[in-house]
Amino acid sequence: MLKTRLSKILASIFLFALIMGPGPGLYLVNPSPNNPSTTTFLGMPVLFAWASFWFFVQAGVVLVAYRKLWTNGKDLDE
Amino acid sequence: MSNWHILAATDIAGEHLPHFMLGGYMLLLVWLCYLGYRKGKATEEDYYLAGRGQGAIVTSLTIMATFFSSAALLGIPGVVYRDGISFFLFALNLPVAGAAVYLLGDRIRKLGKARGYVTPADLVGDYYGGTEVRLLAAATSALYVLPYVIMQIKAGGYLAQRLFPEAPPLEFFGSSFTMYETGVWALSFLTMAYVLVGGMRSVAWTDVIQGILLIFGMLVAGLATIVYFGGLGGYFEAVSTLPAMALSAPGYSDKWNPGMLFTICAFASLGSIIQPGQWMRFYAAKDSNTLRKSALVFSVVLPVCFLFGIMLVALGGQILFPPGITAEGIIPHPSVGAQSSEVDQIVIVMIQRVVPEMLGITFGAVVVTMILIAVLAASMSTADSNLHALSAVLTRDVYDRFIRPQADERERTWVGRIVIVIATMAAVALVEWSQKAGAFNPLELISQLMLLAIAFSSQLLPIAIDVLFLNKGTRQGAIAGLTAGIGLVLLLTIKPEWSFGITKIVHVSAVGIAANAIVFGFVSRVTKKVPQKRIDEFRRIIKAKW
Numbered sequence: 040m041l042k043t044r045l046s047k048i049l050a051s052i053f054l055f056a057l058i059m060g061p062g063p064g065l066y067l068v069n070p071s072p073n074n075p076s077t078t079t080f081l082g083m084p085v086l087f088a089w090a091s092f093w094f095f096v097q098a099g100v101v102l103v104a105y106r107k108l109w110t111n112g113k114d115l116d117e
Numbered sequence: 118m119s120n121w122h123i124l125a126a127t128d129i130a131g132e133h134l135p136h137f138m139l140g141g142y143m144l145l146l147v148w149l150c151y152l153g154y155r156k157g158k159a160t161e162e163d164y165y166l167a168g169r170g171q172g173a174i175v176t177s178l179t180i181m182a183t184f185f186s187s188a189a190l191l192g193i194p195g196v197v198y199r200d201g202i203s204f205f206l207f208a209l210n211l212p213v214a215g216a217a218v219y220l221l222g223d224r225i226r227k228l229g230k231a232r233g234y235v236t237p238a239d240l241v242g243d244y245y246g247g248t249e250v251r252l253l254a255a256a257t258s259a260l261y262v263l264p265y266v267i268m269q270i271k272a273g274g275y276l277a278q279r280l281f282p283e284a285p286p287l288e289f290f291g292s293s294f295t296m297y298e299t300g301v302w303a304l305s306f307l308t309m310a311y312v313l314v315g316g317m318r319s320v321a322w323t324d325v326i327q328g329i330l331l332i333f334g335m336l337v338a339g340l341a342t343i344v345y346f347g348g349l350g351g352y353f354e355a356v357s358t359l360p361a362m363a364l365s366a367p368g369y370s371d372k373w374n375p376g377m378l379f380t381i382c383a384f385a386s387l388g389s390i391i392q393p394g395q396w397m398r399f400y401a402a403k404d405s406n407t408l409r410k411s412a413l414v415f416s417v418v419l420p421v422c423f424l425f426g427i428m429l430v431a432l433g434g435q436i437l438f439p440p441g442i443t444a445e446g447i448i449p450h451p452s453v454g455a456q457s458s459e460v461d462q463i464v465i466v467m468i469q470r471v472v473p474e475m476l477g478i479t480f481g482a483v484v485v486t487m488i489l490i491a492v493l494a495a496s497m498s499t500a501d502s503n504l505h506a507l508s509a510v511l512t513r514d515v516y517d518r519f520i521r522p523q524a525d526e527r528e529r530t531w532v533g534r535i536v537i538v539i540a541t542m543a544a545v546a547l548v549e550w551s552q553k554a555g556a557f558n559p560l561e562l563i564s565q566l567m568l569l570a571i572a573f574s575s576q577l578l579p580i581a582i583d584v585l586f587l588n589k590g591t592r593q594g595a596i597a598g599l600t601a602g603i604g605l606v607l608l609l610t611i612k613p614e615w616s617f618g619i620t621k622i623v624h625v626s627a628v629g630i631a632a633n634a635i636v637f638g639f640v641s642r643v644t645k646k647v648p649q650k651r652i653d654e655f656r657r658i659i660k661a662k663w
Contacts, residue, residue: 057213061206062379070365078364083353086364087424090205094420097212101416109219109409 046108053100060093135280138486142494146311149322153315161526164316164533165235165509166401171321173410176402178328179321180218180411181419182498183394186265187272190334190492193423194431195461199440199447200368201359202432206378208423210386215416217390222399222408224585224659229400231658236506237396237577238514244584244655245592245647248518253599254577255514258393260603261574262507266544269500273304274548276493279465280486301548304493308501309541312508313534317401320501327494332422334491337484338468339426342433345471352429355436363435369447372621380627388575388626393510394502405662427464430471434463437470465489507540508533569610575626576602579634585659588652590637593644598637602629 058064068085070077080088157163171179186192196204225240234240237258242251277300286293294302311319346352356364367374389395402408438450440460449460468488473481512533517524524532579598583590590598606629609616619628 053212053216057209057379057383060209061375061382063375065206065366065375065378070361072361072365075361078361079353079357082350082357084202084356084364086202086366087205090208091424093209094212094424097209098417098420101212101216101413104216105409105413109405109412 043108045103049100049104049108053097056093056096056100060090060097065089134482135486135489138483139280139490139493142490143307145326146307146323146497149326150311150315150319153311153319153322157316157318159527159530161235161530161533162233163318164530165505166229166397167317167321169230169401170403171398171401171407172403173407175321175325176398176407177411177414179324179498179502180395180398181415182324182328182331182495183398183502184214184389184415184419185331185495186269186499187492187496189331189423189495190427190464190488191272191275191461194427194434194464197428197431198434198449198453198463199457199460200370200373201363201365201435202356203366203368203373203378205424205428205432206366206373207381208420208428209378210382211420211423212416213382214386214390215412215414215419217387217412218399218415219408219412221387221391221581221585222395222402222412223405225396225399225581226402226405226408227658227661228585228655231661234400235397236509236513237391237393237581238510241577241580241584241595242514244651245580245590245595246651247592250580250592250595250599251514251518253596253603254580255510257573257577257599257603258510258514259507261392261570262394262503262510263540263544264570265503266500266507266540267547269496269503270301270305270544270548272496273493274298274301274552275462276300276489276496277303279462280489297552298549301545304497304500305541305545308497308504309537312501312505312537317397317505320505321398321401323501324498327491327498330487330491330494331498332418334488335422335426338464338472338488339429341471341475341484342430342467344475346433346436352433356432359432359435363432369440369442374622376622377624380624384575384578384627384630385571385624387578388571391577391581392574393506394499397506397509398502430467431463433471434467438463438466465492504537504540508536511536569606572606572610572624572626572629573603575630576606576633578630579637583637584655588647588656589641591641591644591646594637594639594641597640598633601636602633605629605632 059067065086068080068089070085078085158168162168193204193207196207228234228240232240232243234243236255238251238254241254242248274297277296281296284296286295287299288294311323315322343349343352346355362369366378399408402411434453438453440450440453441448446457447460448455448457449463453459453466454462468485472485472488475481476484512529516532517529521528576599579602580590580595583595606625609620609625609628613620616625616628
């Protein structure tokens with residue numbers, strides 16, 4: 040598994056996005072229920088911006104894997 | 118204002134707009150069923166796997182439609198409405214499941230095509246040998262499927278109530294059927310009919326229509342909500358006025374902490390993508406490229422539908438119909454429902470408010486009806502796939518192995534059809550009985566069963582990873598791991614207090630997978646290996662580029 044450099048990088052980024060997005064990374068931005076001023080970022084709710092950002096990271100990884108790795112029946116092994 | 122008022126407040130087709138649109142949708146399904154029947158051959162492989170020749174568009178849409186049940190338009194928005202924005206992060210499970218469509222699915226497809234597999238138990242049973250692993254895998258599959266079919270049939274009843282709330286009971290052969298019962302029977306009968314007649318081909322083709330309707334419904338509802346609030350800026354400005362509790366984790370119910378969200382995204386997502394209906398779709402795919410494209414479409418399109426579609430509607434519901442917090446818990450606004458379990462009707466209430474605002478009463482009524490039909494489509498697309506998978510599991514893994522091994526292909530296909538009829542009737546009977554059971558709360562019980570079902574299907578993950586990637590496990594290890602995983606999930610569902618609070622921090626599927634993997638690994642170290650010849654054969658098939 041994960042034999043090429045690109046596959047290792049993509050797998051690492053995807054895992055990082057999973058840990059940061061819905062995982063423990065959420066503590067970095069989670070607003071305090073007692074402090075309403077921290078609930079928005081650039082006019083939008085912080086958690087919406089957080090979820091959207093990490094979704095785009097995950098989707099980007101899948102797109103690169105689709106174009107560069109998952110070709111001719113190959114997968115992360117190749 | 119009830120749905121009826123919105124839907125009737127148009128001069129299109131008098132007061133019969135929902136009847137005509139629903140009728141048109143059902144006729145379309147019947148036509149696709151007929152086409153599937155005409156194209157099909159009388160073989161088991163054709164009935165269950167559409168001849169293993171499904172292309173990228175059909176495979177993408179049938180995988181997406183099967184993945185999302187009525188939860189997509191009812192349950193998940195209901196959680197956002199109840200708990201707030203923290204549940205938006207649930208959408209990040211979708212790229213994980215999408216990547217697995219290719220990474221797991223293509224290996225499953227290759228093995229299935231090379232060795233003639235139809236069910237998940239065919240693959241794991243063949244690899245590890247013996248009957249125990251096959252039976253455990255078949256039991257896991259059946260445990261997943263049954264509650265899902267029941268949930269979808271119930272949704273048909275709710276939808277009929279919402280579409281025709283003022284319609285009188287229907288008299289049929291001397292019996293009287295409420296709208297709820299009519300919906301339950303109509304959804305069950307129609308779904309059963311096209312699964313029976315056309316098999317996988319009809320199921321997949323109807324899933325295409327249902328998948329398109331789902332995507333349309335989720336995105337249009339989201340767009341209408343944003344327009345209602347005067348654009349994205351106005352929407353976010355209104356959202357920012359919500360209490361901080363609604364805009365932070367773990368939300369009102371104190372449930373969506375990062376541990377819970379992370380384990381759902383990492384493990385429950387994979388459990389859902391290797392459930393028997395999806396597993397059989399991997400077998401049915403034409404080639405690697407089909408699953409490669411399906412993985413990309415799944416990973417990108419579905420999260421967009423959730424994050425920028427239906428979840429925005431539900432959060433908007435908190436502004437227009439604020440839920441109340443009482444000592445008993447969170448209860449919906451009176452316009453949404455009277456009981457806490459009715460939070461899942463928020464989308465139905467919201468679209469009545471916001472869609473006519475964007476499109477006008479006449480065209481708005483058409484689109485509202487289409488979105489309600491999309492909810493029905495979500496239910497049918499999951500019910501059909503699960504009925505079809507259950508038929509394959511009970512016929513291939515039980516009837517063919519233990520009851521009549523000498524049965525020919527034609528007999529097995531007919532037994533599969535009988536299984537579909539019996540399973541549908543049993544599900545309808547259970548739904549009808551539960552509706553009349555008074556103080557007993559069947560919905561709550563079935564919701565628990567649904568969560569239990571996902572946790573069960575997740576238990577196939579360790580042995581699937583072993584067969585497809587690692588090749589380190591043994592038959593005894595697989596039996597012990599599966600038994601430990603399923604047993605622990607069952608135990609912690611019945612007695613959650615025995616988890617010492619762990620299941621409040623992480624999802625029960627992850628606890629089951631951890632126990633399963635540890636026992637599987639330990640027992641595999643001290644028991645007899647799978648023959649090297651079989652491992653080499655599996656590796657050779659997986660490495661092949663086709």
